[in-house]
Amino acid sequence: MRTVFHYITITILCSAVVVMVAVLGLKNRQIDTLRHELALAKHTAEARKLMVEEARVLQKAVSDYNxxxxxxxxxxxxxxxxxxxxxxxxxxxxxxxxxxxxxxxxxxxxxxxxxxxxxxxxxxxxxxxxxxxxxxxxxxxxxxxxxxxxxxxxxxxxxxxxxxx
The missing domain is CATH 2.40.40.10 (RlpA-like domain)
Incomplete structure (x- = not known):
């Protein structure tokens, strides 16, 4: 009886480890996706910042020198x-x-x-x-x-x- 109990316990623990590894892999993919989206958002923000700066420089030129x-x-x-x-x-x-x-x-x-x-x-x-x-x-x-x-x-x-x- 004890052997069957140990076998069931080990099987349940192994199954739990497999499930946890799968969940961990899924979470890592989600983290990679979020990192990619963050990098894209930073790039977009930098491009917008440059566009705003160019517009500011042009506007300053218009007001300063016409x-x-x-x-x-x-x-x-x-x-x-x-x-x-x-x-x-x-x-x-x-x-x-x-x-x-x-x-x-x-x-x-x-x-x-x-x-x-x-x-x-x-x-x-x-x-x-x-x-x-x-x-x-x-x-x-x-x-x-x-x-x-x-x-x-x-x-x-x-x-x-x-x-x-």
Missing amino acids: QVLKVTVTAYNAEEGQTDADPLIAASMRKVREGTVAVSRDLFDQGWVFGKKIRIEGLGIFEINDLMNKRYKKRVDVFMWDKDQARAFGKRVFKAALLSI
């Missing part, structure tokens, strides 16, 4: 045909680099000068480093190393703001 303009935006490369005799040096006497732009001289005369930052809606924030040929008006030229990428960029119209940062 310098938001619709401009034609193109792209250029470090080639003599697109620049002067020294394509690696900008009009600011600094090296050309990604994240910089050339501006038309009419914008330069309005205070869009070397070292100032501009925000081109949908593209980001750039530093003014170069000047365009005097034949262009209300125009910004984004520097790109890749010639094919610059060609693919083409010619577009964007809102651009002179920033006070």
